[in-house]
Amino acid sequence: MKTFDRFIEQIEKTKQRFQLHSGEDLGAVKTIIHPKQVHNYLKAHNLKVTELINDRQLRERVIKGDDTLDVNYLEKGTIAAKSVCRIHINDAQGDEGFGTGFLIAPQILITNNHVLPTLAYATYSFAEFNYENGTDDLPLPSKLFRFNSSKMFYTNEELDYTIVWVEDRSTDGLGFLDEFNYLKLNPNLGKTKEGNYVSIIQHPDGRIKKVAIRQNEITNLSLPKFIRYVTDTKSGSSGAPVFNDKWEVVSVHHAGIPRYNIDGKILNLAGEIWDKSQGEVQVDWLENEGVRVSSIVYDMTTVAAHTYPFLLNYFKPLTDLEDIRRSMGISIADLENETYYPKSQDVEQQQRYYSNLEDPEHASVNELHALLELTHTAAPKYNPSKYLYLNVDLHPDGQLKSIYSNKDFTTQELILADQKIDIDRQLQFIELVKNEKTLGLSAFNEAVEKLESAMPYNCEHVICQSWFKKQEPMRGDLHHLFACESSCNSFRNDFPYHEFPAYQPELTPLDDKEQSACGYVQDELFEPEHNKGIVARAVFYFLVRYPGVIKIYKPKEIEILKNWAAQQPVTLYEKHRNHEISLIQGNRNPFIDFPELIQSINFNV
Template sequence: MDFYKTIAEQAAARWQARENIREGNKQKLQHEGVVAVESADRIQMRLNRLSAAASKEKAFKASSSLAASLGQGSPTSFLIENVSFERVIGKSDFLGMDFLELALAVSRFVCRIQIRNSPGRTIGYGTGFMVSPRLLITNNHVLSSAQEAVNSEVEFDYQYDRYGRLLPVVTYGLEPQAFFMTDKNLDFTIVAVRERSFNDIELKRFGWNRLIADQGKVIHGDTLNIVQHPQGEAKQIVLRSNRLVDLLDDFAHYETDTEPGSSGSPVYNDQWEVVALHHSGVPKMEGGNLIAKDGSVWRNGMDPNDLVWVANEGVRVSSIVNFVKKQRIATAWEPLRDELLHKEPPHPFEAAAMASITPTNLPQPTIAAPGGGNSYTFTIPLHITVQVGSPQIMPLNGTANINQAAPVNAITGVTSGADTASAKVVKDEIPRRQQDSPDLREALQELEAARNEPYYDQAKDKAAKEAYYKNIQVGDLSGRELYEQLHELLEKSHTTRLTYNQARHQHLYPRVDLHPDKMLHSIYTGEVYAPETFIRNDFEITERLESQAREQLSHIGSLSEAAMAEHLDILEAGAPYNAEHVVPQSWFAKRDPMKSDLHHLFACETTCNSFRGNTPFFEFADFEEAIRQGCGKREGNSFEPSQGHGAVARATLYFMLRYPGEINNNAKEYTNDRIEMLLGWHEKDPVSKYEFHRNAEIFKVQGNRNPLIDHPEWVGKIDFAFGLG
């Protein structure tokens, strides 16, 4: 969650002001039930909406062969027709399985927003969702102006499929000139989205949620659901762990035992109606001060994840709709506002059926209408995480055999009738094609050459190192002077600038990242991989998916270089292995030469790469005692790897020397105290033979070296703070 202090403080003030009322209502709700908290009129409105939802669901099932094929039960109709009043108003935790199917269908309406202050310069992320065929809603503090919207983009399907791979993202530009409405007090922005994506996919395929002004969508004690892109990560869903505890005129408060939600996310009731636009967590406040987890006063510059969060706050949909109705707008905008206020969306299942956007290499299950009528294909892949914590990473000694995938449920994506372990192949058993591509042959030849050469020639490298630093006279240089001289040397000597494919395929995997055993070791887990398997897997999957992408997009004509590069980035993320950037790519907008600089690229499992996301490194006080699995430990905006502390610290410090200003001085990236942490890792985990080898090999390719590996004693003399933007 991005942190906006003023908004959070206002939410905390509203929370404090209602404390007596809220606590009184919670006691009444617990001992006397909802009738002691809600008026008879509001309870009746809630029942009316539940009844209307059940009738609508029945009508859909009766008129649609698609719905009939999905089964007749629904959580809403079951509640209305078969249970008592007390269970209607939220006392039961039992829901039909189609509740999850609806969750997956509705999640397609939600997207990630790349916030940009200029073309190509991402400054943050938010969540948004479609509220009409053309209009998207998010927070004012996510998109505060039409100019910001012009530069920004929205991304649908940024989520994992059932194999744990990222889907191809569908990206759209925004058109504030067609519609733009915002309000700072209600913290919302509604903006038009282009009708076709950058790769020519129609926007209407994703569907939308209508914003409903009517009362009765939610009452005290009801559970709520949030679909979101937390901290700009792949889409996630929080099911029924938020509970409504208070309704204000314009805001709703809901308590949860999870992290605060993401700015701009939809807050749903159990009938998947939007009840609020999430906009802030509610931090604990005492005496006008925000409180940190250790009980101290939280001050500006501290990590927002150190705050004590007591609740979530969303803007009520009824308030937003009433505001939209009253605004005077340009005549040209009125049709889009009318659609927003009055147009009925298709049922989420129908919207999913219209999408028909599926990876062509996966099984395409169908749900056939009775009697052999029309058939429909669904793929609504979304990773729903129930347990919060570190994922369990199994050693990936082979690769997923996606050509022999087990049958999956068309809606939920759940594998049936097969053990997931059977979709693995043993290391070095990847089927070889009849003819390897020239690039693959070159990579394998480079690996063979590396195996037949000495791993590391210390004497030769010592001479090269002395020649490289001959003009650096540390002497009485200040920390800033030493920083500036080293930066100038690293930049000037970086004479060969690789493409990303060159860096990975021709250098990193076959030679640079080999350990003394001539194997690849994951930087975060230490798991060992045969280099040939790693290389072949990378080429096999990349080339296959590239081919499919070109086939799918052939009707468009030629893609721009930038669009193809972005598409290939997404495809690479679908492989079991990839190159980890210890300085996350989003921090420097995936630009070269940073993206392809071998000094901060390491072999890694995609699962660990995704688990870390774009969070900075951190040292947890309880790390050694904590139960850890696989990649390491992550909480909020902090990640500590299981392995490789010294190596990743020296790679990060190199980046600060080589690219000043590309890492920002803030809690989302690095602050001075985290530089001290990296220096500590450097001291506790000395340079290994593996790093000496890496440094020497990269020097041969790029022309520059990592001074923190060559001269570990200089680290305490360099003022790395000058590398922060």
């Protein structure tokens, strides 16, 4: 499919995002009045409310707003423009046209899916920076850069965006990509409002770089994933950044909104039905549409980052659940249908996994143990930064949460914290080496063990490592590993789970010396503050997968854990974990798939 056809296809998709009404003027821009802004204007200009009421001309001037901007607005725009490039769209058969793109991180470029829809297009296409006129109105020397799709290529057809890796040196070997700036993407909502103005830096029709700054008004912010605005663009503008007055990117331009007749047919400038043979210039355009930056960042951090985890070094996930709802048009309850947890895919996987059991919902301990052991085909070594933090332990909002305190962390935060712990351990080991005191093998091993226990990772083993002498595959088994700040990790120590009748989590502490935000400790026993059902199901997995390895929990404690599991139903977070862990190490936690098994199984056998 050629570029223009893909562009028209995107236009057709925009029609599905609103209900056509006969005779509706879709081009009308409504004036949005914010009383607080009017109040601020009056205060700034030393005007009284009575003057606003009595002077109609003053009222119209105030409502229209103050179009003046600081003079540095122009200089900031020039800096922002450096990251914008013209994309030469090629496939194996040759030239297909042009698009616009821009850098959003070092060597990461974004454009539309209909500009670079496949790996093949990225292989044959290239980016041209500096294709613009200088202050003397003469063309500047431009630089061509190839894409490296083997390093990174990700595309989302629904959101109509593609990100691709750009080589750091130009095709002639004389230019470097870091000569051109990149535009940081702010994932938060609220960067613009209806009635506010936007600017677009673009390569319309593939021509020299232009900027549209006049009469560019936001017309619709009610759509999830997309925003609409009035401005001048052409087909070559696809993939251009749409800026607010602070030169923050609010969306990636991707399509125009044409005028339709009552039958839903696109109209031309003469008011007649348009067809492709007339070309884009004859379409009666009403407004334009861009893809929200917040939606793009959400997709990059929850989907693309699974394949390219280094994206999390540059893009901060959306963490506010209400922002996710507004930006993506989904409720948190509906996240099961999203990529966080592919429900239909996981159900099929479950059916295959338990297909050799006669009745999985009433399986015996021996049947489950045989299945878990047989399917445990990969045994990753204990490395939470590599296997746990990046994806497995993420919650629906893209954050990590401490299993005991529910404290939020970003992936990068815990990875860096664990790296610091590694450095501290190494420094302590160097001090140990400096001590020329002779140590026997057992004493040396004990000293090294103390280094690790004194400075634990931000990862909790639900079944404490000391109980199984840190042996693999138990130590690296992801089913009982959870993100947990090192202070909570140390607070729990290696104490078994217990329930204290007088302890009520999140209420008045029983004893400040014994309790933290993580839970309650007494007599070398520990009750978590949060997520008791989650840790209970992890314990039961371990008991069945590794029978006889630990002898900590007696029948009374088993009943406590069963009650915890019953009181906290299986969460979406656990389903996500179970699915992702099965992809890494092969086996599943049957007590997440069939929680009713817990009550029927004798874990003391």
